[in-house]
Amino acid sequence: MYSEQVMDHFMNPRNMGEIPDANGVGEVGNPTCGDIMRITLRIEDDRIVDAKFKTFGCAAAIASSSM
Numbered sequence: 001m002y003s004e005q006v007m008d009h010f011m012n013p014r015n016m017g018e019i020p021d022a023n024g025v026g027e028v029g030n031p032t033c034g035d036i037m038r039i040t041l042r043i044e045d046d047r048i049v050d051a052k053f054k055t056f057g058c059a060a061a062i063a064s065s066s067m
Helices: 004-011 059-066
Strands: 024-029 036-044 047-056
Touching (some): 047 059
């Protein structure tokens, strides 16, 4: 059902986690299916220097967050 690339990002997500001293935070959820994604950013001199995510949901939600 899912492509090889999607499955790779689902099984081995990149940049997953949380930045403890983040200066940018966003959270979004889908009440219909229950997916929730939280992203934390470190921004310096108007540039994103680090980004991490935590996603709770289906394979597609986790893979797209990783991508």
